Amino acid sequence: MLTGIICLSLARAEAQPIEEVPFITSPDNVTLEMLSSAGVKRGDHVIDLGSGDGRIVILAAKKFEATGLGVEIDPSLVERSKASARNAGVADKVEFRVQDLFKTDLAPASVITMYLLPEFNLQLRPALLALKPGTRIVSHDWDMGDWKPDRTTVVAVPNKAVGREKSSKIHLWTVPAKVDGLWCASGLLRGASITLTQTYQNFSGTLAWRDRTRELAGTISGSELRTPAGSSGELVLQATGDELRIASAQGNMALVQGASFRRASGATCS
Numbered sequence: 001m002l003t004g005i006i007c008l009s010l011a012r013a014e015a016q017p018i019e020e021v022p023f024i025t026s027p028d029n030v031t032l033e034m035l036s037s038a039g040v041k042r043g044d045h046v047i048d049l050g051s052g053d054g055r056i057v058i059l060a061a062k063k064f065e066a067t068g069l070g071v072e073i074d075p076s077l078v079e080r081s082k083a084s085a086r087n088a089g090v091a092d093k094v095e096f097r098v099q100d101l102f103k104t105d106l107a108p109a110s111v112i113t114m115y116l117l118p119e120f121n122l123q124l125r126p127a128l129l130a131l132k133p134g135t136r137i138v139s140h141d142w143d144m145g146d147w148k149p150d151r152t153t154v155v156a157v158p159n160k161a162v163g164r165e166k167s168s169k170i171h172l173w174t175v176p177a178k179v180d181g182l183w184c185a186s187g188l189l190r191g192a193s194i195t196l197t198q199t200y201q202n203f204s205g206t207l208a209w210r211d212r213t214r215e216l217a218g219t220i221s222g223s224e225l226r227t228p229a230g231s232s233g234e235l236v237l238q239a240t241g242d243e244l245r246i247a248s249a250q251g252n253m254a255l256v257q258g259a260s261f262r263r264a265s266g267a268t269c270s
């Protein structure tokens with residue numbers, strides 16, 4: 001699998017030159033909402049891409065007990081961030097580096113935060129999608145094109161310096177597991193198969209077993225796939241690497257609960 005750093009380098013190499021991102025701070029209420037919206041907690045590692053004066057990473061450590069890394073191209077902002085971290089008493093929990101965000105290894109992050117520009121978000125998108133399923137990504141104001149956010153929160157910013165709206169949008173995504181393709185059952189359900197088509201955090205497909213076929217459609221949150229509880233009941237699947245397990249099934253599919261499927265190596269289940 002490509003690491004975040006390789007993906008980022010590729011994205012940068014193919015990219016056209018884009019506008020530089022100026023230093024504008026996320027206001028305190030926006031910073032707080034970015035971290036709350038991602039559910040940051042002790043054990044999380046937050047990477048802020050373009051960390052400015054370090055406020056996001058410092059708040060993540062001070063209020064939410066996370067560790068963090070801020071990468072920033074402006075050395076004077078990195079020095080300022082280090083001093084602020086010392087003043088806030090979190091210098092042992094956070095790191096600030098003078099570094100191009102496109103050359104940063106994102107794999108250690110459980111949460112990525114960014115306040116960049118739309119073009120930057122789109123260039124980062126392939127590397128973000130390649131991160132561990134369940135990694136949360138929060139972007140101040142800018143989205144990621146057709147990878148729609150799982151949730152968007154709007155926060156009032158009466159003194160906002162840029163744009164006409166006196167508010168900020170906070171977009172949240174959770175990196176979905178890669179589940180596209182054919183999955184084959186073993187054991188008691190041998191012969192059953194699941195075929196899935198995935199578009200970002202949405203999937204559709206079929207579960208086929210003996211003479212029964214069930215249409216599947218729903219959303220992926222990290223490693224969990226969930227169909228809505230319709231007439232045939234909710235189905236929850238858990239994806240772990242090359243295994244897809246039916247964690248819970250209702251209605252006439254209750255029998256398949258616990259069944260496990262492996263990613264097919266060919267075009268059919270043999």
Ligand SMILES: C[S@@+](CC[C@H](N)C(=O)[O-])C[C@H]1O[C@@H](n2cnc3c(N)ncnc32)[C@H](O)[C@@H]1O
Pocket residue numbers: 020021022023024025026027048049050051052053054055056071072073074077099100101102114115116140
């Ligand atoms: C809009 S500011 C956001 C600062 C901070 N994240 C916040 O929300 O308060 C964007 C920051 O990204 C930095 N930046 C721009 N391009 C960068 C790059 N290629 N690598 C690292 N930092 C970059 C800028 O210097 C600026 O400080």
